[in-house]
Amino acid sequence: MSIARVNRLSPYMFMAPAVVIMAIALIYPLGYMIWGSFRDWAPSQTIGEAEFVGLKNYITLWNDPNFHESLTVTLKFAFFVVSIEMVIGVGLALLLDRDIRGMSMLRTMLILPMMIAPVVVGLMWRYMYHPTVGTFNRTLDSLGLPRVDWLGDHALMSVIIADIWQWTPFIFILSLAALQSLPRSALEAARIDGATAWQQIIYIKLPLMMPVLIVTCLLRLIDAFKVLEVILVLTEGGPGLSTEILALRISRTATEFRELGVAAAMSNYLLLLLMLLTVGMFAFTRWQEARAARIRALAEEDS
Amino acid sequence: MQTQRGNAAFYAVICVMVFMSIGPVLLMLVNSFKLDVDIISGTSGLLFLPTIQNYETALCDVLWYEPEHLDFCSLKFGGAFVNSIIIALVSTILTLVIGSMAAYALVRFRFMGRDTVSISTLMVRMVPPAVLLVPVFGLWNNEFCLDRDGLIGGLIRDTFGGRGDVCLAGTHSGIILIYVAMNLPFVIWILQSFIVQVPRSLEEAARVDGAGPFQVFFLVVLPLIKPGLAAAAIFTFRIAWNEYLLASALSDRNTKTVPILIVNNMSEFNVEWGVIMATGMLLAIPPIIFTLLASRQIITGMTAGAVKG
Known part of the structure; x- marks a missing residue:
């Protein structure tokens, strides 16, 4: 009898530590944040002492041009980074899709940028972008070309380049793996x-x-x-608000302006945005799978 | 002829890619051995006198001798390095043990709440650390304390009978707790795909021989998913080792980690490039070693994470 009970309880015993930790340190904080976003909350107060202000934080943000600016920067950053990385990564994978001697060596070299701390990546690029000492401007100088104010006039572009450097290999490696596991017969038939x-x-x-x-x-x-550290080290969100992505603005609102309620509301906006994206993407994949299945069924009926 | 030119172009592309990806790292390595004068004066290239002075400055609080070019050791790099190691190692081990247990339960058992758990694990994966900043800062400072009347603080006080004003913020365990929680969803997700491949018959054989569920798990299943564990360990370690934002909100003077130290030194007006590059290099060395030793596991983990979605 006791053995049967142990067996029935064992899944819960295996799950318990993970569930407890995630409940304490993820779910509860998220709930706490949602609750706090309806309050006028300063860092020195506990949440109980903070005054309840309803939707005020959300409305303030909705009408705040700085928040709009930072939202635009975030969306621009995400859009350019992901689309350029996808194009370069997939393109390179298609170009280099054949047996490469020393492939594992190549992959090792390519994943290096991803493993290094974002803080260090920011550091390296900040040095390379440096107006006088930096590698890029020195190269331009020696070629006789005018210098570029990388982190001043073209801050967003510079930040995007740094991220592309770090993450394009990720897409390259994944799409190369996908490419090399394609059914050979289909390609053979096409050829x-x-x-x-x-x-x-x-x-x-x-x-x-x-x-x-x-x-x-x-x-x-x-x-x-989620990118934050690279931008923080490179530009600290500046000049002006030109590279202040939402994650950075949240952390500044919380630590510099000391308005935890507003920061919480901003976090909720960001979370909502991510949720929409995820759900949208999953719905899209589902729809595409369903369509593929329908086409396959039709093809089978025909034959 | 045609193919030869094709081949040349092909290898040229590969060389450019390798150069682009490791060039900046090499640049940092080279600069960390230069004096600031050499970095700024612009005698670029490899013509310089290498010096370890930058590393001496960075590591001055753990060196057994006093570097002669320094009168005062202001950069407490050694202490931060030890903090980083403690936090990253402990959180990696805890995440792996807890996460593999949970992944095992999700794969092998049917139980009430299984779907809820597996969906919520997937959902919290997308939560950015910046979103956790505000609540974690508030909770770790105000509620997760031993003498306050908050929800869990009160519970801990009643059970363990704490006395002083001890909060999770500013302790190693505070940072470890949030890192474990942050990494758990990913580890659970990635290990599931490895546990599925373990043949059930092995577990049943062990059970027939009289092993309890925990013995089956720790003695039979865990050794079989070592590659998965290695991949998960590297990814967890990487996040715990590199993370800046939450650590900066939760740590105090004695528990700050290396990324915080680097950012603090960067934001000052006059950047000492040589020293900062040396600290950056020291922070980058453990991940680089892992990459060189275990690139196969890293790539397995990456593809398993993306493809088994």
């Missing part, structure tokens, strides 16, 4: 039918890779909203 390299890519390789590409894109998109 025999006389498809050109472009036709093979557009009609066979890309559609077959699509599921992996969508997941990769989604992962990168979610990560693009």
